[in-house]
Amino acid sequence: MKDVDDTLKQYIIYNIFPRYDRYYSHGMLHVEKVIDDMLMLADYYDLDKNMAYTIASYHDAGLNVDREHHELESGKLLGNDARLGEFFDKAQIKIMKEAVEDHRGSRKTRPRNFYGECVSDADRDFDIALLAKRQLATSLKNYPDLRTFDEHFERCYQYLLRRINSAGNFNLWTNNPILVERRNQFQKDFLNEALARTIYQAEWNRISSNGTKEKILNYYEDY
Numbered sequence: 618m619k620d621v622d623d624t625l626k627q628y629i630i631y632n633i634f635p636r637y638d639r640y641y642s643h644g645m646l647h648v649e650k651v652i653d654d655m656l657m658l659a660d661y662y663d664l665d666k667n668m669a670y671t672i673a674s675y676h677d678a679g680l681n682v683d684r685e686h687h688e689l690e691s692g693k694l695l696g697n698d699a700r701l702g703e704f705f706d707k708a709q710i711k712i713m714k715e716a717v718e719d720h721r722g723s724r725k726t727r728p729r730n731f732y733g734e735c736v737s738d739a740d741r742d743f744d745i746a747l748l749a750k751r752q753l754a755t756s757l758k759n760y761p762d763l764r765t766f767d768e769h770f771e772r773c774y775q776y777l778l779r780r781i782n783s784a785g786n787f788n789l790w791t792n793n794p795i796l797v798e799r800r801n802q803f804q805k806d807f808l809n810e811a812l813a814r815t816i817y818q819a820e821w822n823r824i825s826s827n828g829t830k831e832k833i834l835n836y837y838e839d840y
């Protein structure tokens with residue numbers, strides 16, 4: 618991360634990252650992964666690293682304002698953040714705001730700019746273990762009527778299968794070769810339902826025995 622301006626980084630670490638404290642699936646566990654992938658893409662396409670870091674850092678920061686439209690709230694937060702004016706010009710801030718607004722995976726139309734394509738792709742989970750963590754937490758929180766592991770797993774699995782596009786793939790806007798390779802491996806593993814179930818079961822056992830499940834239900838504010 619040596620290409621990101623240190624003062625900018627410090628500002629974001631102390632002023633934006635705390636907004637994720639009460640989030641699990643959308644907390645730093647996730648944001649750090651999005652930052653990593655976003656910087657990888659910035660490196661690959663020779664994009665502005667400060668912009669890439671800022672976009673990834675703010676992309677879900679609007680969750681505690683309005684979770685249904687968090688991408689718009691995150692965009693507002695970025696667009697109205699006067700401190701960013703010290704690091705970026707108006708045109709760069711507009712690009713970053715649009716990128717954040719366009720990041721959601723459920724979006725059917727192409728993001729308005731390439732940074733938006735990158736953050737949307739960086740937002741995808743192509744690591745089953747991390748996906749299991751995030752999805753099970755979300756499921757526990759949003760579907761309190763589901764009781765058993767099997768019920769939660771079934772819901773998570775079906776939900777994700779619906780994200781497969783008409784070409785039979787999990788969507789990527791950039792088609793970046795590094796992400797495509799990761800996606801293809803992920804698809805192979807995930808579509809092997811028995812394998813996916815084993816990984817989800819291990820995560821379920823872990824959070825059930827170490828207190829994380831209670832913390833997800835009672836402390837974290839994810840949806």
Ligand SMILES: [Fe+2]
Pocket residue numbers: 676677687688720721
């Ligand atoms: Fe998001």
Ligand SMILES: [Fe+2]
Pocket residue numbers: 643647651676677740
């Ligand atoms: Fe996200």
